[in-house]
Amino acid sequence: MPGLDRRGMILGLGAAAVALTTVAGAIGIPSYDDPDDMYAALRAQPALSLAERGGTIRLVFADGAPLLDRERVTAWVRRAATAVTAYFDRFPVRDYGLLVIAQRGDRVGHATTFGYAGSATRIHVGTDATEQAFAEDWVLIHEMAHTALPDLPRRALWLQEGNATYVEPIARALARQIPASEVWRQAVLGMPKGEPGPADAGMDGTHAWGRLYWGGATFWLLAEIAVDQASKGTRSLRDALRRINRESGGNIVDWTAEQMMAVGDAAIGQNILSGLYARFAETRIATDLPELFDRLGIRLDASGGLRFDDMAPLADLRRRITAA
Ligand SMILES: [Zn+2]
Structure with a gap:
């Protein structure tokens, strides 16, 4: 894992992040x-x-x-x-x-x-x-x-890395740089790496790579679903993240995670993100990913290919996530 920096940097992860420092x-x-x-x-x-x-x-x-x-x-x-x-x-x-x-x-x-x-x-x-x-x-x-979200205390690094991991492929799909299926292929392959082990506790303060990036990304997917269900499809996580971006001005300011989630909730008009954040931060939460992808209508077939079921309960949300 790349080194942490006292000035509160956000970690990026290149293809070969660990080995390139002196190249x-x-x-x-x-x-x-x-x-x-x-x-x-x-x-x-x-x-x-x-x-x-x-x-x-x-x-x-x-x-x-x-x-x-x-x-x-x-x-x-x-x-x-x-x-x-x-x-x-x-x-x-x-x-x-x-x-x-x-x-x-x-x-x-x-x-x-x-x-x-x-x-x-x-x-x-x-x-x-x-x-x-x-x-x-x-x-x-x-x-x-x-750059879009405020900088957060180190213990909430998983929120930042998870957010960038979650947003990046969706942003590329929205710009038609990759197909939507690629967003879900990455999620299906990546998110299992973020699940807690038997000894893991809540997400706050975690330094484990898989938990930071993919466990964090799973949190944001669950937040996406929670926002959609609570608002009956009238609001999206994108609305919340855009509001957080506008109110903070981006990563040039320091906020608390609680402050960020409260601003996101204000955009949705309900307390969704704050509660979900508190649960993930403090307690060990395992996600039944096969069941989650099943509800989204995403199936991995025996040859490693993806099949999409448009009749699945969350299939409509799945399509809206990558639709402009
Ligand atoms: Zn990063």
């Missing part, structure tokens, strides 16, 4: 491991300014990144921004800094998002990354999704 240095540029160095580079180095609905992205190629294909990288950044904008109905922060650090390799690497001195992400990109690697990348969208 950037190998091609002779600073690693920017210290986020203060990232902020300094975002302020001082030449930037491309990308206008996105509701915000501006300041894109800096660290030390010029001469080996990176700038056009390809810029198109990838715009595509990621389009996805999060589709989910939040605007780019989630007014000003966003993105430091792209070249490294050896052919994939998008580790990324981390910060908010304490402005909303910003540093991300490593392989100089041999192909068009396909960029097209398939989810890491940058995950990081941009982090």
Whole structure:
């Protein structure tokens, strides 16, 4: 698991997050491991300014990144921004800094998002990354999704990682970058990794990777269902998350988890998220995932393919989750 940082950073997880920390240095540029160095580079180095609905992205190629294909990288950044904008109905922060650090390799690497001195992400990109690697990348969208919610105390990291894990594929589906079936394929394969073991307690304070990312994502799917049922389909989790984004201004502020859930509940008009959060935070909750996916009308067949049952009780909600 990547290291935690005293300044309250949000963890990003690249394809090979653990192993890449010193690779950037190998091609002779600073690693920017210290986020203060990232902020300094975002302020001082030449930037491309990308206008996105509701915000501006300041894109800096660290030390010029001469080996990176700038056009390809810029198109990838715009595509990621389009996805999060589709989910939040605007780019989630007014000003966003993105430091792209070249490294050896052919994939998008580790990324981390910060908010304490402005909303910003540093991300490593392989100089041999192909068009396909960029097209398939989810890491940058995950990081941009982090900017939408206020920063929370460390014990609630699972809410943040779970939210970015849950929102990222849905955002891509809303922007028609992946099919809806891919959202559910990832959920079916990923969410079992987040289930509590016999010795696990509530989610607050967990450091286990599967619990943080996929256990957190399961929480947000359950929140989605709870909002839909309580509002009889008139409100969605998206409404709540958009309200939280608008009222907080994104990850540049520090809120408590309780405050965030109360603002989400106000958008729905009922106390749904606060109660669900309290239960997950404090007590061990196991979810019957096969039963949950069955109600959503998602079946994994013997060959590993997905079949969708449109007559299942939550099939209509399943379709609305990925519909603009
Ligand atoms: Zn993350």
